[in-house]
Amino acid sequence: MKAKVIVRLKDGVLDPQGQTIQRSLNKMGHEVTELRQGKYFEIEINGMKDESAVRQRVEQIAADVLCNPIIETFEIEDIA
Amino acid sequence: MEITLDLIESHGLTTEEYEQIRKRLGREPNLTELGIFSVMWSEHCSYKSSRLHLKKLPTQGPQVLQGPGENAGVIDIGDGLAAVFKMESHNHPSFIEPFEGAATGVGGIIRDIFTMGARPIALLNSLRFGPLEDTANQLIMEGVVAGIAGYGNCIGIPTVGGEIQFQETYSHNPLVNVFCLGIAAADEIFLAQASGVGNALIYVGAKTGRDGIHGVTMASEEFSEDAESKRPNVQVGDPFMEKLLLEACLEAMKTGAVVGIQDMGGAGLTCSTCEMGSRGEVGVKIELARVPQREEKMTPYEIMLSESQERMLLVAEKERQEEVLEIFRKWDLDAVVIGEVSEGHDLTVYDQGSKIAQMPNKALSEEAPFYDRPAQRPAYLDELPRWQDLDFPEPSDYNTLLQEIVSSPHLCSRRWVFQQYDHMVQTNTAILPGSDAAVLRLKGTSSGLAVSLDGNSRYTYLDPRMGAMLAVAESCRNVVCCGARPLGATNCLNFGSPENPEVMWQFIESVEGIGQACEVFATPITGGNVSFYNETNGAAILPTPILGIVGKLEDLKQIRESSFQNVGDPVYLLGETRAELGGSAYLEHLGLPLSGPCPALDLNQEKALQDKLLDLIALEYIESAHDVSEGGLLLTLAECCFPRSLGLTMEASTPLRPDHYLLSESPSRIVVSVKKEKEEEFLKRVSDLDVHKLGEVTDEIFQVSVNEQSLISVPITRIFQVWNSFLDGVFEH
Amino acid sequence: MKFGVVIFPGSNCDHDTHHVLKSVLGQETVFFWHQDTDLQDVDTVILPGGFAYGDYLRCGAIAKFSPILESVRQHAQEGKLVVGICNGFQILQEAGLLPGVMLRNAGLKFVCRHVWLRTENNQTPFTNACQEGQVLKIPIAHNEGNFFISKQELAELQANQQIIFRYSDAQGDVIPEANPNGSMDSIAGVVNRQGNVMGMMPHPERASEALLSSEDGRFIFNSIINRVH
Missing domain, CATH: 3.90.650.10 (PurM-like C-terminal domain)
Structure with a gap:
């Protein structure tokens, strides 16, 4: 089973990369009013078939490793 | 199949x-x-078009422990240590994907060095881009610099120097030549x-x-x-x-x-x-x-x-x-x-x-085919305009000229670039980027190594043989200005298609020029790299041989920087200034067509000058030494003043038109500031050279008079500001 | 005084730090591999700069799971000294031993150059050789040194005098132009609440020999040495 996880910056945390991309897009004529950059992960866990077990494990991985709770939040997009 | x-x-x-x-x-x-x-x-692996000619290069010397043919060259640097170094191109990959192309180029050259059993201690690079007015070139440069930084910084090998030129010829064919230096025990080479x-x-x-x-x-x-x-x-x-x-x-x-x-x-x-x-x-x-x-x-x-x-x-x-x-x-x-x-x-x-x-x-491998490709002197050489025939008036305001010169992409500060490189990790960087050569101390000894990369494709285009010799001479001069004696060389030869006889002629002439010069400077070639097929839509790049010279600094106390040190020190120019503006940055700045002839070099005179400077440094007469190259005497003097915000009062006399005098690129010239109390002894020692007193170091104002006419008077900090921030202005808008 | 320098895969200032402590300052100094758990009997553990695990995912995010971090935590709990320099600082933040987090530099570029630091608190084991307000010239070299923390926690840092270095100009004035990376409150170095764990982005080991443009980094190492003797 593959889980998809998105890590986002919390609201209010400065996102200089996102801002730069936004500025560049606006320069190109796209009228972007907000842009925030995040991270996306695809995770497969060996031998795990039960969705709720996978979810539990992936939540632990995301909370402990993938995301820094001071500035980021995570969301499990999909398990399939 | x-x-x-x-x-x-x-x-x-x-x-x-x-x-x-x-x-x-x-x-x-x-x-x-x-x-x-x-x-x-393939050309890349077999050197099939170049092998025959590369054999002409001098590769022997008592200091050479390993010449060409291995992953890198090795020279003996005493104390039981060996310097392992090489330069390589990553031009094509860097055009296709600037960041990764440059990064993997750095990765490749580092592997060549540690494969020999050496710990890499320094990276340098020589970069060529199209004019910065074009955003596409800006993006390539930004990507290349970030790629070099990304790789070198992470692996923890300092990028301590290098050089950059801009020319239309590189717009669709940037050059990324990377150099790495490592240190090994002399008897433990792999x-x-x-x-x-x-x-x-x-x-x-x-x-x-x-x-x-x-x-x-x-x-x-x-x-x-x-x-x-x-x-x-x-x-x-x-x-x-x-x-x-x-x-x-x-x-x-x-x-x-x-x-x-x-x-x-x-x-x-x-x-x-x-x-x-x-x-x-x-x-x-x-x-x-x-x-x-x-x-x-x-x-x-x-x-x-x-x-x-x-x-x-x-x-x-x-x-x-x-x-x-x-x-x-x-x-x-x-x-x-x-x-x-x-x-x-x-x-x-x-x-x-x-x-x-x-x-x-x-x-x-060894028995792969090689070719003696036909070579023919290019027709363009007979049709080159002469700079003397160009009509450009003497500037009316030299203050403005100075401001413009220091803020041209060719001559402005490279700070924006080297600040992105970790140039201090490993704590051996004895001279920070921006001086003539990079100097690395060798921990556990009292000595150090100096490295410089140089090449000027405008010269090599005008005269491939002379241009190549000038590159060797300048690289050695830069090393000598830091107080080090040149010991060995590597090169990266960037040319168009070898199947074009005119390109082949440029290549052969350049190789022979490098050979002649390396003989005189006693700097055998220990390895290098040839990059052919640098062409876009059938047009070859200007021939671009890049030289890398490694020198030994016996005593770190004798390090000399290019910057003036003390107010009141007398300033001298060693070497003769002739009206040589062919291929100069000045004409390029004025937007004039590339015109010949390129400056002329007398190898023996150059060698004598370099030996003399090393003597003067050993005698502790010299406070600073800076070689005169692109941008002529005027830029050299400004650069001597910048690091410590010092000024200069200069009074020169010359039969040349003042702007020709100030911006001529005659080789074999060095600006030195001399210890005041040693001035007399210094003059006795240099009586066999062409020596000109220019003036003395002051504390604030950059003042230049030629033939008793005051041309420039401006606070050095104002000029510094313009020079220092030009690339920020291009990239951080 | 005995120092231990931790090597993570990807550390690259480990040897520089060791060199200064041992060869320049003459202190007994050992290396630890990140999988070691025995800190022998060192007085001070230093997590050096570099790119532990390539700084992949986030700076310090993977290194914090190295076995040695548990021993370092224990060492700190016993009141002994722990120092994180640059990447070491980031690792200590990820491990929760120091407050805040490092964002990408505001200029979005790696910056390597000398900066000026104003000593904000000289009553710590890491700054006792400095004068109050003393300005130190020490280089930085990082891509993620933009110190970030919540407003409330920042107020706590300020109230507890945990901010020990701020980026300043050569005169010691903390002005926005002197802030090289956008750090909140111009923070360059902090200590934990107990005052025995310190992190700083600038590299004192690169400024401890006359040959290298500045010797001001020695004030920091000497403070640590002074404290024990």
């Missing part, structure tokens, strides 16, 4: 070359063998040779993927408009992986169980296996099923030709292979025995036990 004419051509081989392959094998090659031959016989039948072939590092398959052949093809579509061929670098490889390989070498080692650069597994076998006069057998693979269902052809980065091939003593494998496991690296040294002289490739390719090692 049948080998058709189309297939041969798509592998970049001629029908004659294919015939030779058949002859060497005594049969038709299969597809895998054809692929292997095609990469090994070679890329296999030996000892039965010894294990160990594959270490990143897994093999379908990266850059035919990247090597790509680097030897001219660019066309569809270069964009070649993107998937570009390799991605992993500096963290390479850091582990570096540490693990150096640790493994210490065991004494490693017999030979070579990195898998261009042409990956193919090149490393057959070259190690060829040099060691042995056969090599490998089993592809054991090669760690990142992607599924890779064919033997793909595995053999993959250019995945950060991989090494080691030969280890059979009985001690486990010791070596254990070290790689400690560093979390994939290390697998994929074959062995065998009887005979062939490279034999197996897949799941069945033999799929067998070729003589030497046919692939």
Whole structure:
């Protein structure tokens, strides 16, 4: 089973990369009013078939490793 | 699969070359063998157009421990130590993907150095881009600089210097030449040779993927408009992986169980296996099923030709292979025995036990075809405009001229660039970037090494032989200005298509010029790299040979920087200023056509000047020394003032028009500031040279008079501001 | 005084730090591999600069799971000294031993150059050789040194005098132009609440020899040495 996880910056945390991309897009004529950059992960866990077990494990991985709770939040997009 | 004419051509081989392959094998090659031959016989690997001429270069000297032909050159630097260094180009990949192209170039040259058993201590680079007015060129430059930074900073090897030029010719063909210097114990140099039948072939590092398959052949093809579509061929670098490889390989070498080692650069597994076998006069057998693979269902052809980065091939003593494998496991690296040294002289490739390719090692490497390509003096040389015939008036306001000169892309500060490089890690950087040469101290001794990279393609275009000699002379002069004696050289020769006789002529002239100059300066060439096919849509780049000189500084107390040190020190110009503006940055700045002749160099006079400066430094007469090059005396003097915000009062007399005098690029000139109390002794020592007192160091105002006419008077901080911030203005808008 | 320098895969200032402590300052100094758990009997543990695990995912995010971090935590709990320099600082933040987090530099570029630091608190084991307000010239070299923390926690840092270095100009004035990376409150170095764990982005080991443009980094190492003797 593959889980998809998105890590986002919390609201209010400065996102200089996102801002730069936004500025560049606006320069190109796209009228972007907000842009925030995040991270996306695809995770497969060996031998795990039960969705709720996978979810539990992936939540632990995301909370402990993938995301820094001071500035980021995570969301499990999909398990399939 | 049948080998058709189309297939041969798509592998970049001629029908004659294919015939030779058949002859060497005594049969038709299969597809895998054809692929292997095609990469090994490509210009990039075989140097087929240049080999004949490179033999003319001086490569011998008592200091040379290893000349050309290995992964890098090695010179003896005393104290039981050796300097290991080389320069290489990564031009084509950097155009296709500037960040990764430059990054993997850095990764490649670093591997060449630690493969020899040396710890890399410094990186430098020589970059060429199209004019910055064009955003496309800005993006390429930004990507290249970030790529170099990304790799070097992460792996922890300081990028301590280099040089950059801008010219229209590089707009679609930027040049990225990277240099690496390492230090090894003089008696512990490792070679890329296999030996000892039965010894294990160990594959270490990143897994093999379908990266850059035919990247090597790509680097030897001219660019066309569809270069964009070649993107998937570009390799991605992993500096963290390479850091582990570096540490693990150096640790493994210490065991004494490693017999030979070579990195898998261009042409990956193919090149490393057959070259190690060829040099060691042995056969090599490998089993592809054991090669760690990142992607599924890779064919033997793909595995053999993959250019995945950060991989090494080691030969280890059979009985001690486990010791070596254990070290790689400690560093979390994939290390697998994929074959062995065998009887005979062939490279034999197996897949799941069945033999799929067998070729003589030497046919692939040393005995690859080489050509004496036709050369012809280019017609353009007879039609060059002469700068003396150009009509450009003397500037009415020299204050403005100075402001404009220091804020031209050619001559402005490179701070924006080198600030992105970690130039201090390893804590050996004795002179920060921006002086004439980079100086690295050697921990545990009182000595250091100086390195400079130089080349000026405007000169080489106007006169390939003279331009190449000027590059050697300037590089040596830069090293000498820091107080070091030049010891050895490497080069990177960037040219158009060798199949064009006019380009071939430029190449031969340049190589011969480098040879002549290196003889005089006693700096043998210990290795280097040739990059042909730098053309876009049939137009070759200006010929661009880049020289790298390494020198030894016996006593770190004798380091000299280019910057003036104390108010009141007298300032002298050593060397003669002639009206030489051909190919100058001044004419370029004025937007005038590239015009000749290029400045003339007398090698013996130059050598005498350099020897004299080293004497003067040893006698402790000299406070600072700065070579005069692009931008002439005017820029040199300003640069002497910038670092410590000092001023200058200069009064010169000359029969030349003042702007010609101030911006002439006559070689063999050095600006020195002299210890005030040693001035008389200094003058006695230099009585056999052309010496001109220019004035003295002051504390604030940059003041220049020529022939008793005051031309410039401006606070140095104002000029500094303009010079220092120009590139920020371009990139940080 | 005995120092231990931790080597993570990807550390690259480990040897520089060791060199200064041992060869320049003459202190007994040992290396630890990141999988070691025995800190022998060192007084001070230093997590050096570099790119532990390539800084992949986030700076310090993977290194914090190295076995040695548990021993370092224990060492700190016993009141002994722990120092994180640059990447070492980031690792200590990820491990929760120091407050805040490092964002990408505001200029979005790696910056390597000398900066000026104003000593904000000289009553710590890491700054006792400095004068209050003393300005130190020490280089930075990082891509992620933009110190970030919640407003409330920042107020706590300020109230507890945990901010020990701020980026300043050569005169010691903390002005926005002197802030090289956008750090909140111009923070360059902090200590934990107990005052025995310190992190700083600038590299004192690169400024401890006359040959290298500045010797001001010695004030920091000497403070640590002074404290024990």
